[in-house]
Amino acid sequence: MPSTSELRPLSGWGRATRSQAAVTRPSGTADVAAALRCAGDRGAVARGLGRAYGDAAQNAGGRVIDMTALAGVRAFDPGSGEITVDAGVSVAGLVRHALPHGWFPAVVPGTRWVTVGGALAADVHGKNHHVEGGFADHTEALELVTPDGEPRHVTRDADPEAWDATIGGMGLTGVITAATLRLTRVTSPVVREELSRAADLDELLARMSRDDRGHRYSVAWVDCATARGRGLLMHGDHAGEPGTPPALAPPGLRAPRWAPGALLGRATVRAFDAVWFHLKPRVRRGDLVPLASFFWPLDGVRGWNRLYGARGLVQYQCVVPHGAEDVLRTILARGRAAGIASTLAVLKRLGPGGAPLSFPLAGWTLALDLPAGARGLAPLLDGFDELVAGAGGRVYLAKDARMRAATLRAMYPALERWRAARAKLDPRGVMRSDLARRLELA
């Protein structure tokens, strides 16, 4: 028998979706297998730290497997930077363990409070996707417990079908219980950051296209409140000369210097954006910034998602291929015209993607945080979907909480291939989530 389960209402990070499930917190791979074997007719899904914005780690009336107790480091080679961890280990945990030895995860998402299992199931990307790919591209192998209860060792080469279905597969092929990652060498706990302003979106896009290759990390923030779409471009590289002995302080997980204000009204958002924008210098070169401030500024504000009030927030993150920049312009213009408050939008360039349900494709990704209760939000976002799908782009499932099944089919052309692979791994359809129900994935 797995550990006992408890009926609990669960939400996504956006706090705009909610359902009840029987939550189990297994302490090892064998417990996970047992929990899957006795999942009821509404199935089961794994849940990490609950950072998916929507309903991906909810399973109404079914079982949810809380993975946070599987948090051990199984093996670590400080010489090669290869680390094998339980899937419930967070990115913060990886950093805590590896940074003192001069290693850092090769890809980190915008929050360090995601588990390794969740990062693989959502195939998360970071600020370096344009040069180094996503989280899974730096993963050697994973351990997957499928609903027949047997742990499988999955690698890209030995079992490409299972690998591709699981990477970005939103937990619907089984439960990832461990993974082997290749870390990247760093010689300091700081990032050399270059900041520069761009007067409008065109300048931002042009400069990103030109300069991205020269930097490991690149991201831009667009001020949605202005018609031109002025922005702030941030480039970063791990500081420290190669070969210098790592002089590492303990991980500098310091709170950042800025925090979003009350995000509730249009006026506050506009004021915040203006103040924030002008507080940043026009150009700043070579400042050394702690890793945490550079990668995870929002982590410094515990529970920032609550700023959106009882109705919660939705994040709209899409990607469009190069050449479809007009879609970005239209989205920003329509959002502004609709008067729906968004703070700064995050703009990044992505490199090519791979797995059928994986989000990245070569192009531009734009992310907007929006209050779920805003009037007219549903038709506005449906309109965005149409533009994005029409341009050959897609919406990120780890963020989505409102897309329709038909739209998903248009955005993910390899969906049927994924379904076929999933059917082999989970023939009885045990792996289920609210997201899967809403989008008719499973």
Next chain:
Amino acid sequence: MRDALGRVQTAAVFGGNSEIARATIGALAAEGLSRVVLAVRDPGRVPGLDDLRAKGLEVHVVAFDADAAPDAHAAAVEEAFAALGDIDVALVAFGVLGDQERAKRDAAAAVALARTNFVGAVSVHTILGERLKAQGHGAIVVLSSVAGERARRANYPYGATKAGIDAFAQGLGDELAAHGVDVLVVRPGFVHTKMTAGRPAVPMSTDADTVAKEIVAGLRRRAHTVWAPRQLRWIFAAMRHLPRPLFRRVRG
């Protein structure tokens, strides 16, 4: 599944010919509802099916008798689940107004009214509550009435049945809240429908589409009560506290 913006995919209506329920289905369809079950007394006689299908809805019709025993209600609910998979919204919309003057004097007529509006609704709510609890999500919408807010001489046999089911639904809402299930109590005033045809309209009367709009907005914000029109909430807040002698003179 209900999405983050409060849109639903499936709905089941018990009392599927109710005009308010049909208007609600229409409003939900405009927002993305795709499949609906209409549970009605006579599945052979369901007007307006083509209109619903023209909206792109997949429509199923299920036999359902509000006056039947709980077992029969449970069977109808199961049939609805079988047709839809999950039920995102269940509307409990059946009810009769009856001949109030007759119900005041004829015990059998009064009991028949209470059986449909109260006993039948208690049964359906209990069954739906258990099923949605097991499903782990969903909403029940119950059509109550302002007539239940304060009984009055003109229609107390009807008003009492609505007062009863209103109280039951409030308690059920509190019971289910911890299980991720919402219960929305709808208190319309005088609504122009076939049920009220021929009756003298009162001030602030409304129509089915207006009530439907309030229901959809209430579902979206996970409200526990909506009034239609909205001002009735404040009017009845005052009405509830009027001293009896005064109340008698205000409403006949």
